[in-house]
Amino acid sequence: MTEDCLDFAASSADEVCGLIIDDRRLQRCQNVHPFPSTSFRISDSDWLTAEQQGEITAVFHSHPAAIPVLSGNDRRQQLITRLPWWLACNGSIRKFRPVPHLLGRKFEHGVMDCYTLFRDAYHLCGIDLPDFDRAAGWWLRGENLYLKNLAANDFHPVTARDAQPGDVIIRQPFTGADPCHSMILLGSNMVLHHDCAGHLSRREPYRQAFIKQTHSIWRHEQCSSLDLRGIYEDISAKSY
Structure with a gap:
């Protein structure tokens, strides 16, 4: 076929x-x-x-x-x-896959959360990532799911100086907890992300508060195959 x-x-x-x-x-x-x-x-x-x-x-x-x-x-x-x-x-x-639009999602941990957004955005850009089980509170139990799964799925850390659009920013928003929030760096110093603070998934500047909470920045080994037009076209569709 x-x-x-x-x-x-x-x-x-x-x-x-x-x-x-x-x-x-x-x-x-x-x-x-x-x-x-x-x-x-x-x-x-x-x-x-x-x-x-x-x-x-x-x-x-x-x-x-x-x-x-x-x-x-x-x-x-x-x-x-x-x-x-x-x-x-x-x-x-x-x-x-018919994934929901990247902007305007309602947060539900393990179903429609920051990893779901990251995974779906990469899917629309041509790179498929696996899902993984994540019970609420994993960041308080030392499970370190983000860093383990990034390393296991062909991502490697890069420096902030070398960061480029498409890289994944991992934030540590809670003192004493594992890094537990992902954002995708876009052009013009914008990020795409979805947090659990009652906000819908959104695009906004990579502001100083986010920079202070940044734990690490990661890049997929197939970054040359990551076509960010998949994200931008979806954003234009949602904004239509």
Whole structure:
């Protein structure tokens, strides 16, 4: 099926689109968007035809412009479908989960927290990270989950002087507790994060209070593959 998707993508200079049936077959569809070189739309009739063939388990489309992340409009439409979206670009396929928008999330530890935001943001940028169990209060029991899991998943520490957008900042907001809060450094000295102080997930300046609480800064070994447009496009979609 992967070969079929890539062959379909290579057949046109416009975006192609289709539906994945039962996780094992591509149903090719016509792109009826008025601007098919940069966008796609699947007709209702093609969608209904696909539903008659089996369960629709993913939406497929291509990016001829060599942008291997979902656009802001892609993200808005993905969350309407509530389905994984497969993207063909540069001769390969990326599969994106329908994660919630990165901004405006309500905090729930272990479900929708600072690690969830960090993991989902990296997913939208092309790097997949595992989830891990975390019971409330782990930072008071010496479990040190952040530092252990970063080191075990191909991250290495970098100095503040060498920090660059995409790096993960680990804060130690509580004296005597493990470092327990993550933030993603963005451009213009902004950070993306989600804390437990009753705030929604947000983007804000990396202000002096955060700098004082910074324990360490980490970079993934595949940082060259981290396409921050995945974050910025999602932010634009939420702000639309």
